[in-house]
Amino acid sequence: MYGGFRKIWALVLIMAATVSVIFPYQGKTVHAAEPIVVVIDPGHGGENLGTDYLPIPEKVYTMQVALYMKQELEKYKNVVVYLTHTQDVDMDLTQRAEFAESVNADFVFSLHFNMSISHGLYGSEVWVPSTGTLYSQGYSAGNEFLMQFEQVMGLFNRGIKTRIGSKGTDYYGIIKQCALRNIPAIIVEHCHVDHINDVANIQSQNKLQEFGICDATAVARYFGLTKNEEGGADYSEYAPLAVPVPEARVCNDTTAPLYLEAKLLDYNSTSRYATVALSAFDGESPLQYYAFSTDNGLTWSMLQPWNKGQNEMTVTVNIGYGKKDSLLFKVMNLYDIATNSNLLELN
C-alpha cells in the first residue's frame, strides 16, 4: 500500500552497507565555531502523568533520566544543553517547541517510557519526523539511541518509526511543532514499564542513570563530540548512519504481514516439543515478533524476537500439558500488526 515506504526502507537497508561513500551527509547541523544546542524534553509533567501503570508515573522517570542525560552530555566539549522544564509543571507541546526555538536548538530529544494495551510488548523504539531532512536526521540519531539500549542495556530494538495522523501530517505533537520550526525532534521510548523483560531497567537509580548515559552517548556519537577530560571518549571521527533524504513523506505501515505459513517438522508427544518451520512476508515493514497458541488463538505465548531481517525461521516450542492438539502461530511487523498462520494438527 505504501510504495514510498517500501522504497525508502530498501534504500535505508542499502545505505547501512554503503553509507558515507555515496552519501557524505552525516545528519550533522554542526558549525565548527558555534556550540551544538541540545534540548532535552522530559516527557509529561504536572497534571500530565504519562503512563501510570506503575505506582510511580512516567513523568518522574523521564525527569530523572533527563537530568542524568544532561549531566553526562555536559562532560563533552562544544555543546550547550537545556531542559524544556526542570520543575514538575504542565507544559504543552507547542510551548516545548517554542522553548527549543528560543534557544536556537539544533535538536530536541523527547524522553518517554512506554506501555502497551496488551501488556505484551517489550523493548525500545524511536519516533521520527516523516519528511525531508528532518526524517534523515531523526533516523540517524534514533539509530544511535537504539544501538546504545541494545548493546549496553540488552534491550530489544523495536525500531525507528513514523506515524501519520488523520490530517496526513506527523501525528505526534512534539515532532509536528518542532517540524513547523524546522527543528529535528525525536521521541525516545526507552522501554516498556509494564513488561517483565524491561521493568528492572527503571527500578533502580543505577539503571535510570545508565539510560541517561546511553542517551548522552547517542547524542555525542551523532554530533561527533569529544569529552572534556584528557583521554575521554572522542567521537569526532565517528560517522553515524547516513540516511538519504526521502522524496516523499515516509508513512507508517498500516497493514498486516502478507502471510505466515507454518510447517510442522517434528513433534514429540512425550516431551511435548514441536519443531516448526515458519515462513512470513511483509513488504512494507520488517517482521519483529512471533508467538504461538495451543488454544486456537485464545491465549498466546510471550512474544519472541523474529529472525531479524529474514523471512524464514525454524522454532522449537514446548506446548505444555493438558489437552492440546493444535498449534497456531502469529507474526507481528514493526508496527505490531499481526497475521496468524495456518493451524497445525499435532495428532
Ligand SMILES: [Zn+2]
Ligand atoms: Zn510518554
